[in-house]
Amino acid sequence: MTNNRPTILVIDDALCVRQSLQFILRDKFNVLLAPGALEGKFYLSSHHVDIVLLDIRLKCIDGLKLLADIRERFPYIEIIMITAYASVETIRKAIRFGACDYLIKPFDKDELISVVRNALIQRENKLGLKNELDMLKESTLYLEHIIRNAKDTMMNSSETNLTAMLLNIDSKDGYTWAHVKRVTSLSLLIAEKMRVPVEHRRWLKCSASLHDIGKLNIDTDILKKESKLTGHEYESMKKHPEEGVKIIRPLPFLKRAVPAIKHHHERYDGKGYPSGLQGGAIPFKARILAVADAVDSMMNSPVRQSPCALERVERELQSNSGSQFDPEIVDIVIRERLLSFV
Ligand SMILES: [Fe+2]
Ligand SMILES: [Fe+2]
Incomplete structure (x- = not known):
């Protein structure tokens, strides 16, 4: 996808859910549809993805386990859990595993767009922080390099001076x-x-x-x-x-x-x-x-x-x-x- 719109990956084994999410989101976002974990992982490793909408109850794999996997491998992709059964315990687990938000089926169009937008803002913030951290790391490495060189130069010139001093003593004794x-x-x-x-x-x-x-x-x-x-x-x-x-x-x-x-x-x-x-x-x-x-x-x-x-x-x-x-x-x-x- 070559446009600049954010890309949303939907991983849900219910065709009707995938289609309805695509229908709501496609005007504003690129939408990828994956019926299961395998297809979802394929898209994640082969496409640029900003947000994942992930069903908490997939047939072949626990959605929370897939959530943890994605979180570990792609720390800067935001994950929104989707569920038809919103128990407090499930939501708490999802947040603990790294989900940024959750949506309860059936979706309210405005709420869906709003949750996705918030997730995109969170992702931008995280990426901004990451960039700053990377720049800081780079600057630190550069400064360390400069200091090491200065120290080497100082050591070399001091070594030369100290050697000259030893030779001076040697010329006497x-x-x-x-x-x-x-x-x-x-x-x-x-x-x-x-x-x-x-x-x-x-x-x-x-x-x-x-x-x-x-x-x-x-x-x-x-x-x-x-x-x-x-x-x-x-x-x-x-x-x-x-x-x-x-x-x-x-x-x-x-x-x-x-x-x-x-x-x-x-x-x-x-x-x-x-x-x-x-x-x-x-x-x-x-x-x-x-x-x-x-x-x-x-x-x-x-x-x-x-x-x-x-x-x-x-x-x-x-x-x-x-x-x-x-x-x-x-x-x-x-x-x-x-x-x-x-
Ligand atoms: Fe000595
Ligand atoms: Fe001595």
Whole structure:
């Protein structure tokens, strides 16, 4: 049907009812006639339909069941129930199942037209709301896309800046860049073996990459020094976790990396720095970082005369398990032979 008139589908097994409805409606609407549920469903899936006039008592199927089916598959088609037996209970059920109104046989012409018109208004309102909702959804998706892109751009440019900062430290001590890479990869191995969820591993990677960024604010002579640090120099060096936090804090999207950066030099027995946190009070990612950091320091620190062999590092980890390090993390490193990947 190519005209712009609304289309009414009549599903009723009584020929006389179909004909009388068609007779009343055909001047103002397109009318499709279906003698049963099958034909009705055929029209619904093959034609544009605005309103269904549905007999509550069909021969082959309960009209209320067909009502529920149509309502589920075509939520924007309004359904008016037609019945010869208007018990309050039946009408209540029909409304509960999603009918917008009902008509009692025999029909009053004016009432029929009025009920159909009201149903069309309801349908227009629903479609209007649906369109608004669709537009809102589309706008939300678009905004999310814009925000994601802006965040990526910000992350990329910040990552570039932070990498430049790490390279700056590396130019002073010739160590930090490679150290950070090794600490990051060992931390991620530990986290993987400990079945740490992916999202947390992402933040662990971020924290590990930036854990020593605070060295940027430490005196170059101290960073460059190859011999043992004096007490005063060591105290200055100990400030690098908090200096790191100062550098990262203005970047709100890196907020979740802060705890591990701040606490990567805490000890399990509470004798570490900067806060002297103990055991489980130390953020989990910081406990992983502490082990990975110490392993790399033992194996690759330029200050050491001779790097420790794997066996010696293992012994060091075991003898400090529960005092310096989280014993569960040490167990994983030893049991999974993770040192061979450093
Ligand atoms: Fe550190
Ligand atoms: Fe480190």
